[in-house]
Amino acid sequence: MEKNNSGSGFKHIGNTLLHWYKNNARDLPFRQTKDPYKIWICEIVFQQTRINQGLNHYNNFIRRFPDVKTLAEADEDEVLLHWKGLGYYSRAINIHKAAKQIMTDYHGSFPSEYEEILKLKGVGKYTAAAISSICFNGKMPAVDGNFYRVLSRFFADDFDISNSRAFNYFSELATLIMPENVGDFNQAMMDLGSEICKPKSPLCEECPLQENCLAFSLQKTSYFPVKTKKVKAEDLQLTYYFVHRNGQFLIQQRKDDFIWKKLFEFLPEISEELKQFIKGVKNVNHKLTHKNLSIEIFDVEITSDAIWKVLIASNQYIISDFKNFHEKSFPKPLENYIQNSLKD
Template sequence: MKPKKQNADFLHVGEKLLAWYEISGRDLPFRKTKDPYKIWICEIIFQQTRIEQGLNHYKNFIKRFPDLETLANADTDEVLLYWKGLGYYSRALNLHKAAKQIIEDFNGKFPENYDDILKLKGVGKYTAAAISSICFNEKIPAVDGNFYRVLSRVFADDFDISNSKAFNYFSELALMMMPKNEAGHFNEAMMDLGSEICKPKNPKCEICPLNKNCIAFNTGNIQNFPVKSKKVKPTDLELTYYFVEFKDRFLIRQRNDGFIWKKLYEFPTEIPDEFENYITHQKTVNHKLTHKNLTIHFYKVSLNSKKGFEEFAVKNGFRISSQDDAALKSFPKSLENYLAENV
């Protein structure tokens, strides 16, 4: 579906955006490089993390894993450890798998076009477009929430952004604005405008470089754009964890690749009947994931038998951990908070 015609000079709007970006674009460390590996890492980190919150994580991750080969050869636990604090740990697992994929399928060289980059584990259309445009100047808009918001407001376009065709629709609209040979800078400019000025709430329209061209602003309709009809209702999920300890040791286990919190560590979720006399209820916490509302119950099980403690661990595949050992592992945030308060 093609965008409907607007009474605006699309290319002129794109040029105004680039002129603003040249003066006001954010000075970020990953903008000083065209290394696709580093751009890839930063794009994955900042998918779900604000720049100011994730910048140190980016620097530390790049310092420890400076290139594809180092990341591909690293242990999964260490990759997760360096992701600690960023959440959405599946991103780190996918980075690790994709690094191995590049070594195996692309002879260790980062792919240089959109279609090949899109084949990488965990890489979607937006990330592939960002990398291919910034590093290889491929003329593809990196359409994300910022693009939807800016374009729908500038052109007062009521195309529903939850529609499955929205990505292609707004890509066509962005291409009309994109100056020749400026794909990377255009995409970065849109990112900055959307995150710093054209915000979801309380946009700074008075200092926006496109305010004279923005139909929504000039008609007093900013609050009506973008249009989004669908909203996934989160489901409720209740979990129970038992913190089984003997003296200064406790039990943990790495989760598998199924369901939530892939490859993170957790406590036992079930205990034998003979442990019930040692249980005390600790706390109940609520935690929100993207499409789930979690209620998590924590119980402490303080055993007085080393034999029973060790037998339960061996039989059920648990690791006997110390505080220092646990500090080198990655846990879901709620379990990490529990450890900080109780160990």
């Protein structure tokens, strides 16, 4: 699609957007702060959760870990526990590592330059741009799905957003309309994308950009953004043994780099001797972003006190129990299984 690449013809658009944002910005608690630590945590939390669902989690996390130092000094299991309900636990692990990095490499003060923020563990271009622009007057657009959608519609641009060059392409496109105040511009685009230029049925009648929006004038808003590649979810089969006796059960912590790293799980295998105690099996289906899990959970009730004592004495397992299992982070389907076992 044709567009004016000189950029000068679009500069007023950024200011129109800022004007709209001034009067329509969502009243979110993290909008009252320029503390890079809080902005960072909220960017990570709300990348994966809708605002109203994530607010409680965000507030609880900040209450327990109010600053970088507190987070860096915390035990990893406790960080994971406070991430409960947000999923994507690898992000919590990275946040914890990055907090330690800030303490050691930056003497506890949050780096202010985009390039330095980008060096923090788990921080990508979007988050680095958001933090540097909101907190330090940085000049990088924080390009995410909202940017892709708004810009591809505004310019009626059919660049494929699943293309590996999409981020750079739309970053450049954003600079055509970007005003001086990039921090507010980034937040305005976030609000416009989620409240007005919605994926389905955009509210064009309420949109400040409508007058110049090409997709709107062509009546082709549903055509944009263009996305060709569909990521096919992988099917995955998992087996667990829920080995228990008198309200206690055996667990271990995942060490590999696969899903659920560092979370606690039931035993993925048991000896032939223990299989005689299998009482039943439950099949659970669970969807992750790119995986369809089919989980088989065997209920293994150890009815022999002697064998149970041997298992515990082996020091191979962690003992959990129905009363205190909330103190550890389990993957959602396993946590549900424990909760349902409690009801039985």
